[in-house]
Amino acid sequence: MTPAELAALVRDCVGAAVAAGDLSVAVPGEVVVERPKKPEHGDYSTNVALRLAKPAGRPAREVAEFLAARLRDADGIAGAEVAGPGFLNITLAADSLGSLARVIVEAGDGYGRSRELAGARINLEFVSANPTGPVHLGHTRWAALGDSLHRLLEAAGADVAAEHYVNDFGSQMDKFAASLYAAAQGRPVPEDGYHGDYIADVAKQVVDLQPGILELPEAEALELFKAAGEAQMLQLLRTSLERFRVSFDVWFSESSMHDEGRVDAALDRLREQGHVYDADGAVWLRTTDFGDDKDRVLVRSNGEKTYFAADAAYYIDKRGRGFDKCVYMLGADHHGYVGRLKAIVACAGDDPEQTIEVLIGQLVKLVRGGEELRLSKRAGTIVTLDEFVDLVGVDAGRYSLARWSADTPLTLDIAEITKHSNDNPVYYVQYAHARTCNAKRNAAEVGIGLDVFEPDLLTSPYEAALLTALGEFPRIVATAAELRAPHRVARYLEDLAAAYHRWYDNCRIIPQGDDEITAVNRTRAWVNDATRIVLANGLGLLGVSAPERL
């Protein structure tokens, strides 16, 4: 019996109690069944009685007793007890709990996927690094979390587009072009330009591709440097991110919106909605109508459209493409932008509470030997994604960033996250997976495969603990997707790995010495394989490899 089936059974018991007149209450749409922290609280527990007590006008423990009495008579239930203020603790019969192993093995890659978010069309925008420099550490946290969230949302059944916005319009691109031009001529880059070593590299690549560029008039050369430099930078961004196993469905160019008149069209739309006005020679959006602390400029008095205008157009474009939820993942230094974003949405006639969601990620610091890693020679800024990957590797890097909730400021110690030992959660989980693979190989060698399955033989408490942990996976995935919290998957995998290691220490798959191979051993091979599948599926959601050998 899966937890979902048990939850449905509990709900049926509520329905039966109501029908019999024991309770007078509306049957809840969904009942939640959890794995209790303490094993003495049963395989599963539910707080449904506590929740129903008030509407039913009865003490919670009494409600729980009505349900317990019905549950005890149901198939697959070994026991149901009322505990504490009114919790209902449920123990499953061994064969009922053990049958889960077969369910998981048969589901394979599909185990953990659900239809919870089916029908949702979600636009997920993250990283959005400017094409004027490398991906840096601040983006990297979102690269890991955003890509994991992408995978999670799809696993929960949502229709998702991962999108990288390219700010290739405006004054910073002119500075970028000027920096490249200066570097190509061997002059020092302008004071307000971009100073990293990569500028010289990109400039050289542009000159190599277009040998005559330095002979052109300056204005023409700058235009070419801008266009070709951007193309080079985008290639670098893409390469860095792909190496980190992060991919985007759409790279969305800001300047393309300007070129195609879509910014003007968006401004017209906002004007029609009645929130645009002219003052001081500029065009404004009345965002104060929707809680912003001041109105914002869309078109400057010199005629140039602002970043903000393009963002409004971008939002309207996303909605035009059919997304009903636009998720923005921003760094903590951009949180001041949230109010304005919501105002854009409201000005466009949508409800910000419905159509956008802004996730704010706190800062990441890297330390080594107690000292913060600060300057990157290469980028002239803080540590880059490539340097981070060089330092810790993709698996440790992704796992370490995905393991913590985004709204916690994070300090990562290089020495700690690269240790190849149980000090390091990523290796702990990967080792558990490698161990399942190794156990499977060894079992196969002595003739134990997936042939005999007698789940009533899975009677060890270590078995029960492992099986209930395996049963939790689909709910963990769905919850992590709904709460936009990939770190829940990582924490769960650590729990599961621990339950597996304990089980492995106590329940042998291959008998010791010359002992005979029994149906218990053969059935345990299923449990081992189910664990292998869940660990692999979970690591996959985090973009971390699941090696068969370490």
Next chain:
RNA sequence: GCGCCCGUAGCUCAACGGAUAGAGCACUUGACUACGGAUCAAGAGGUUGCAGGUUCGAGUCCUGCCGGGCGCGCCA
């Protein structure tokens, strides 16, 4: 000044409003006749920043303080 985020064990951090607040590291002590021990078992470690409030129940929600981070351009 205004706004957002954070404050949990010595350290890094968990905990859909649920049971005695949990892991890992570090510290102390065990299990190596080991299906790869990169593992497992045990111990110690807490007034969840402070003070009120809401309720069957608060680390979690509300109010006010204290401390830290970040942001408040016709920049992007």
